[in-house]
Amino acid sequence: MAALEVADLSFRYGAKEALKGVSFRVQPGEFCALLGPNGAGKSTLFALLTRLFVARQGRISVMGRDLQADPRAALAQMGVVFQQSTLDLDLSVARNLAYFGALHGLSRREAQLRAGEVLERLDMAERAREKTRALNGGHRRRLEIARALMHRPRLLLLDEPTVGLDARARAAITAHVHDLARSDGIAVLWATHLVDEVAPEDTVLILHRGQILETGRAARIAGDRGLATHFMALTEEIA
């Protein structure tokens, strides 16, 4: 069963078509990079995947659960890291995790246990008591990823998670999430416009002007000229 299946998804804002017949799948353990220039429709796709709003045409299912027909079962399988930070900066790291755990129905004790686990997983165990405001940008992002794992989702969605971070923090986060896919079998959908975040064995989806232009293994798509050149050329030709 695919962790995420999107079939024939279309969406328009008034007259402007933002997504046109988008279809793809992400399998458990697969790291899928959604590459697209700004305005390609990545944010719209994320809004639909997280059920901020629903499309009139097309279908989304998470671990076989239809997001429209059975939203709660589908959402329970999904961890999300939004582009914009959604942490409470005035609260401690542990409090942020506890709040999210409770939203997902975890008891206080269970949430505490899992908070320890997810912080450990992202090498942040020693930060639990710190105020979130005291964390640097890279650690705040890592905390958001840890939080998204609290309810043990099978699918992790990340919308341009490295925006505004320095090179070192970007590399650390990219490595962490690749490891989550590889070692824990979590399906990852990672939206970005930065090709250097993509590893050769990742799956790549190239989204441009609301349509999927190309999909396949990064190494294959890159060919001889490299992913960056290929991506530039592809999105320029159409533009």
Place this chain on the structure above:
Amino acid sequence: MSAYLRAMAAILGREALRFVTQRERFLAALVRPLVWLLVFAAGFRAALGLSITPPYQTYITYEVYIVPGLIAMIQLFNAMQSALSLVYDREMGSMRLLLTAPLPRWWLLFSKLLAGVFVSILQVYAFLAIAWIYGITFPPMGYVMALPALLASGLMLGAVGLFLASTIRQLENFAGVMNFVIFPVFFLSTALYPLWRMAESSRLLRDICAWNPFTHAVEVIRFALYLRLNIEALGWVTLTFALFLALALWGFDPARGIMNRKAH
């Protein structure tokens, strides 16, 4: 504890924690009604005579009269500030996160609404404590009876705020809300003057005041402080709450709502 109650407790707890960590917000919420009480009302007392009007059984000073109106004003500001923080995206991120919880959306929104009311009630009691020190007191049981009234009025105002947040695409700034929501709602009500006073100057204004749901919120609180239940006012408050909550839920409905225009 069920997942529903766990989530609600967490949402309330988060709001309470934010409240205690943001002292400026608390002080600002307190200073506004205190200026009205200690400056405006003191100056106005000489100008305005009040006859005995229910629930009062004796002559009262103007300061005593306007306390329920100022309490409702605290809740009104609180509701509008929550609404604005949603409109301005400051809370939109955390709202998006909230809405990915595997619970019905109406429950999450209602919990969020209740959390705002909870904070407004804390502000109200702080205000009542200062008023008490200043010498404006109510029957001791009135402070207890006010609680359900504050819950009703707070829910009504919160639902109006949530509705505004879900529908209005942009409000220029807080001044816009002040001019078009807070001022008309506050001045065209019984917060500052009783209906019969209003009738002396204009029949039309009196009727508008009598229809204004905010008037009913003020009266529910006023009567409760004197251990009396104003059924009619409570009925209007409940009805207004139900109406605006339904409209707000409609606005946040992923299939129709305005959220899609906002995210874009």
